[in-house]
Amino acid sequence: MWTIIRDLIRYNIEFAIGAMLVGIIVIFSLLSFFSPYAPNDIYVVFPDQPPSAAFWFGTNSRGQDMFWNLTFAFRNTLFFGIMVAVLSRIISITVGLLAGYLGGWVDRSMMFVNDIFVALPIFPILILFYFVLRSDLNMFTLALIMAGLGWPFDARLIRSVAIGLRHREFTRHAVFAGMSPAKIMFEEHLPYVMPIVFSTAMANMIWSIGFEVTLGVLGFTNLNVPTIGTTLYWANNHSAMVVGTWWWIIIPVALIIATFLGLFLLAVSMNEYIDPRSRLRRMGGE
Amino acid sequence: MSTLLEVSNVSMRFVMGGLFSRNHIDAVVDANFTLSAENPEIFTIIGESGSGKTTLARMILGLEKPTAGDILFEGKSAAERNTRAARLAFMRRVQPVFQNPFETFNPLKQVDRYLEATARSLLGARSKADVDAAMDDALQKVGLSLKEIAGRYAHELSGGQLQRVAIARALIPNPALLIADEPVSMVDASLRMSIVNLLKELRDTLKVSVIYITHDLATAYYISDRIIIMQKGHVVEMGPARTVLDTPEHPYSQLLKSSVLSIDAAGMGDLRPADRAMAEAAWSRAGQGALVARDDGRMVRTA
Amino acid sequence: MGDVLTVRNLKAYYQMAYFGVDREVRAVDDVTLTIRENEIYGIAGESSSGKTSLIKTFAAAIRPPLKIVDGSMTYRFGDLEIDPYKASKEDVDAIRWKHLSYIMQGSMSLLNPVRRVKKTFEDFAFKPMGLPRAEFWSKVRAHLERLGLSPNVLEAYPHQLSGGMRQRVVIALATVCQPEFVIADEPTTALDVVVQKDVLAMIRDVQRQMRSSVVFVTHDMSVHANITDRIGIVYAGRLVEEGPTRTLFTAPKHPYTAHLVASLPRIGDTTPKAALEGRPPNLADPPSGCRFHPRCPLAIEKCKTDVPPLETVGSDHRSACWRSDEVRPLAKIGTPEPEVVA
Ligand SMILES: Nc1ncnc2c1ncn2[C@@H]1O[C@H](COP(=O)(O)OP(=O)(O)OP(=O)(O)O)[C@@H](O)[C@H]1O
Ligand SMILES: Nc1ncnc2c1ncn2[C@@H]1O[C@H](COP(=O)(O)OP(=O)(O)OP(=O)(O)O)[C@@H](O)[C@H]1O
Ligand SMILES: [Mg+2]
Ligand SMILES: [Mg+2]
Numbered sequence: 001m002w003t004i005i006r007d008l009i010r011y012n013i014e015f016a017i018g019a020m021l022v023g024i025i026v027i028f029s030l031l032s033f034f035s036p037y038a039p040n041d042i043y044v045v046f047p048d049q050p051p052s053a054a055f056w057f058g059t060n061s062r063g064q065d066m067f068w069n070l071t072f073a074f075r076n077t078l079f080f081g082i083m084v085a086v087l088s089r090i091i092s093i094t095v096g097l098l099a100g101y102l103g104g105w106v107d108r109s110m111m112f113v114n115d116i117f118v119a120l121p122i123f124p125i126l127i128l129f130y131f132v133l134r135s136d137l138n139m140f141t142l143a144l145i146m147a148g149l150g151w152p153f154d155a156r157l158i159r160s161v162a163i164g165l166r167h168r169e170f171t172r173h174a175v176f177a178g179m180s181p182a183k184i185m186f187e188e189h190l191p192y193v194m195p196i197v198f199s200t201a202m203a204n205m206i207w208s209i210g211f212e213v214t215l216g217v218l219g220f221t222n223l224n225v226p227t228i229g230t231t232l233y234w235a236n237n238h239s240a241m242v243v244g245t246w247w248w249i250i251i252p253v254a255l256i257i258a259t260f261l262g263l264f265l266l267a268v269s270m271n272e273y274i275d276p277r278s279r280l281r282r283m284g285g286e
Numbered sequence: 287m288s289t290l291l292e293v294s295n296v297s298m299r300f301v302m303g304g305l306f307s308r309n310h311i312d313a314v315v316d317a318n319f320t321l322s323a324e325n326p327e328i329f330t331i332i333g334e335s336g337s338g339k340t341t342l343a344r345m346i347l348g349l350e351k352p353t354a355g356d357i358l359f360e361g362k363s364a365a366e367r368n369t370r371a372a373r374l375a376f377m378r379r380v381q382p383v384f385q386n387p388f389e390t391f392n393p394l395k396q397v398d399r400y401l402e403a404t405a406r407s408l409l410g411a412r413s414k415a416d417v418d419a420a421m422d423d424a425l426q427k428v429g430l431s432l433k434e435i436a437g438r439y440a441h442e443l444s445g446g447q448l449q450r451v452a453i454a455r456a457l458i459p460n461p462a463l464l465i466a467d468e469p470v471s472m473v474d475a476s477l478r479m480s481i482v483n484l485l486k487e488l489r490d491t492l493k494v495s496v497i498y499i500t501h502d503l504a505t506a507y508y509i510s511d512r513i514i515i516m517q518k519g520h521v522v523e524m525g526p527a528r529t530v531l532d533t534p535e536h537p538y539s540q541l542l543k544s545s546v547l548s549i550d551a552a553g554m555g556d557l558r559p560a561d562r563a564m565a566e567a568a569w570s571r572a573g574q575g576a577l578v579a580r581d582d583g584r585m586v587r588t589a
Numbered sequence: 590m591g592d593v594l595t596v597r598n599l600k601a602y603y604q605m606a607y608f609g610v611d612r613e614v615r616a617v618d619d620v621t622l623t624i625r626e627n628e629i630y631g632i633a634g635e636s637s638s639g640k641t642s643l644i645k646t647f648a649a650a651i652r653p654p655l656k657i658v659d660g661s662m663t664y665r666f667g668d669l670e671i672d673p674y675k676a677s678k679e680d681v682d683a684i685r686w687k688h689l690s691y692i693m694q695g696s697m698s699l700l701n702p703v704r705r706v707k708k709t710f711e712d713f714a715f716k717p718m719g720l721p722r723a724e725f726w727s728k729v730r731a732h733l734e735r736l737g738l739s740p741n742v743l744e745a746y747p748h749q750l751s752g753g754m755r756q757r758v759v760i761a762l763a764t765v766c767q768p769e770f771v772i773a774d775e776p777t778t779a780l781d782v783v784v785q786k787d788v789l790a791m792i793r794d795v796q797r798q799m800r801s802s803v804v805f806v807t808h809d810m811s812v813h814a815n816i817t818d819r820i821g822i823v824y825a826g827r828l829v830e831e832g833p834t835r836t837l838f839t840a841p842k843h844p845y846t847a848h849l850v851a852s853l854p855r856i857g858d859t860t861p862k863a864a865l866e867g868r869p870p871n872l873a874d875p876p877s878g879c880r881f882h883p884r885c886p887l888a889i890e891k892c893k894t895d896v897p898p899l900e901t902v903g904s905d906h907r908s909a910c911w912r913s914d915e916v917r918p919l920a921k922i923g924t925p926e927p928e929v930v931a
Contacts, residue, residue, distance in 0.1 A: 340751060473636045477869075553814065
């Protein structure tokens, strides 16, 4: 595992950059545990200070130190993204492998449900949830809802790989070795869909974080939890751009773009991690 | 006398192409034979490439549903084996060896997984020691050992080693019927003899019946009791192996025998195609007529 | 007759480290040979003796863990001289398909399962052939027919074809560009004898027409007997005997060859045939001295310690055995009818 990562960093520039960007963001968010201020305290520092040696990212109009405040925001946002990615991967792997391997009516009914989910308009549904749940819509519920909506495309992708695998001779061999369908799906076939799982996980994080930011900016989430979305909401609320406190908007936007870019590069280079042939080619093995 | 396997009037038709071009291929047409439980035998299927040998084997294994006819194993059809327990029971009695050893193992997994799974779920071995013993036992029968195989991936073994591992795996549950689809096509002459001798020994000592699919007429002659010869989905000749191969009657069988390469003309580069008239007769009569019984126990398709 | 491929003291090992334990499989050990223009060179030997590894190195298709440890290998196509392991990747790619093509063992399973056969042809052969589209397809169709395949197979997916059909598709793919050097690993193992004979005749006809070189690997000695001009016998990674086909069959000078020729059953013969005693050597830890000595009926003390060199024992005939003069053929090879001329 470590040697793979080492090789990837050494031979794959996309992965190196992606890992660096994401790594910086993760370390940044972990700094939140050392924050001198609680995330929701306001007017703890002098408001509207531009970035300086004392306040690296400046302070906002609510009297918060942006540096420490953003560490909380990124921690929450990343955690949210990872949770959605993990939960929706579990659903899409299960659905994709089951439908692909079992085929027949299982496949047909699962793909029917899948098609419905593909057709659902996500944004209106999220807003609907907000109005129904209001203050009950915390990060966790939102993650559950997003996970419930974020699996169908990837499940379809996984299913198409699984269908190809079902016709391979080693699958029949596994059947006659007495392996149960679950064992065949999750031990024999899963490794083949891992590249898809990894690269779609990154794409899925970009997708769910994007929605979180959008909802936050519009004020459709719990505003007391610092996230990138709510940070931008408050900035907007205090007309940051107009008043001239640009750092309140530019810095979080720049960081979130770096996060997206990092995740995207990781998604692209993940294929190399799984597909040994292209990995060898890079190492000059051919 | 009870029957082990009964194949009656089995046909298989594949539909190819899209909605508009409806090509169909009759992969197997009206196949009939039975294997008896008391007299284990090596039953050889020989024939043209694409004549439906693999398809027939797969129907017997229950991997493909025949479009017509019945296949009963110990009196039960594949449709009656509708629970997992019933299917596992079937797999304890019938085991396959597939054609292409490079495709039989998952390239991302170690090969011993298949042996281990078989030992656990079909033989019911529990402890690690029992499983290893069962695996090693089976591997020893084919001239390998667990030490050589453990932890290896398919691409690290040669074709012959893989095929022997595949046979070893099939032997773990002590099956009554082994369906071997070209098990020796990828191994050298010496190993070929050891595998073929192994099949013979399985029949004689362990009372295992073997359906042996091959292109090699010489080993077929050497080990089989009965043989069927297939051409374009049809059985053209069927009967005691030696009788059929010594004096083939159907034109395709004759063509087959005359095409066998011999080492007597080594280095002379004699690859002249077989006698034209014989080939003509073989191709023009493909699929015609009905099987007619002869006095010497064989059946020949005659117009 | 020029030499197209010259191999000198070639060593290629699989070098692996599993959890800190180093393993080295000596699959190609000190092989020296030349392949000439206009000949079919057969390579025979036991399963896992390293035949595939040897021709993979010929085809410049090796990947880690297989590595060239020592030796040299040079191709000569007309005026072009190239050692694939010293040349740049571009130069090697340039000779692939056009000058050199490689039919891999088990390659019928390498056809892309989700692409129609047609697409595969387009991917591999269209560019190197450099023909207009219509002409390209008519050429492909004609070539498939020559191999006894209906052009309909172009529309099929690989799993819809039988093993033998797939194998012929692969042969067609590798020969449609008419390369000067063809390397074929077990290309006819999944064919019935009728088709096999036709395919072998086709391969030979094309080869004679083009005066190209073919390296043909199979363990089926009867195929070797009928298609090759010369044969090299490989045992445990080493070339142990090499000579003209007929000579190897009638007067082998290595005990392993003698055994190989005699081990085949024939129709009409049911006398029990024994396989070679003992088990195939483990290439990670090969026997000392002559690698065949533990299974050899002629072995003497010297064989256990000293590696026999590959020495000339007759015209164009080399053998690596300390007691090569004492080797006698174990099988009687019939005399061919007089009217058969090569
Ligand atoms: N899934 C499928 N869909 C369509 N046609 C198929 C399918 N499987 C096999 N066929 C066709 O059925 C015929 C018989 O194929 P099969 O694999 O049984 O031949 P075989 O006798 O085993 O040949 P070989 O000796 O070459 O392995 C072939 O024409 C093949 O194209
Ligand atoms: N990728 C690999 N890693 C480690 N060992 C390997 C690898 N590939 C092959 N080997 C080993 O190298 C030896 C030679 O294998 P090779 O495939 O060249 O044999 P072969 O003569 O072609 O056999 P066959 O006739 O059975 O195909 C075998 O012992 C095999 O286990
Ligand atoms: Mg077949
Ligand atoms: Mg090989």
